[in-house]
Amino acid sequence: MSIHEDILKDNKGCVLENFKLINRDEIIDFISSHNGLLELIEKAYPLVKSYFPKYSYCLLYSIDPEIVNLEHIMLFINGDEEVYDEDCLKLRDLERDIEELKISNCSVKPLLLVDV
Numbered sequence: 001m002s003i004h005e006d007i008l009k010d011n012k013g014c015v016l017e018n019f020k021l022i023n024r025d026e027i028i029d030f031i032s033s034h035n036g037l038l039e040l041i042e043k044a045y046p047l048v049k050s051y052f053p054k055y056s057y058c059l060l061y062s063i064d065p066e067i068v069n070l071e072h073i074m075l076f077i078n079g080d081e082e083v084y085d086e087d088c089l090k091l092r093d094l095e096r097d098i099e100e101l102k103i104s105n106c107s108v109k110p111l112l113l114v115d116v
Contacts, residue, residue, distance in 0.1 A: 015038070015045050016038075018049075019057045019058055019075070020056065020057070021059050023060060030061050030071065030073060034108050035104075035108070036105025036106075036107070037073070037108045037111055040098075040109060040111075044075070044098045044112065044114075047094055047097050051093065052077045052090065052094075055077050055079055055080075055116075057075060057078065058078065059073055060074040060076065061073055061074075062113075071111075073112050074113050074114075074115060075115070076115055091116050094114060095114055098112070
């Protein structure tokens, strides 16, 4: 069974269950077409959870309107405006830790952008 089929059947245990999926079909198609991206999200999620345990998270498939063929998954951490500056410092550390993750296909790392 493919990743797409698993997710569309709401297969329990998939890391994507931890996120609100803004444009679900596009996210699934993009992940399915980029080997290693789901692995990256799976390994990044515990880091996100450890840096920002009290927040919710969502994913969005995004195409850059100004640059042809620039597309990625945005992982949004739904933070608190009152501690935005502090969260931005944590975000920098999180991005560094995600960059250091060991995954089977490192070329997918630029396809996952994180923001708070």
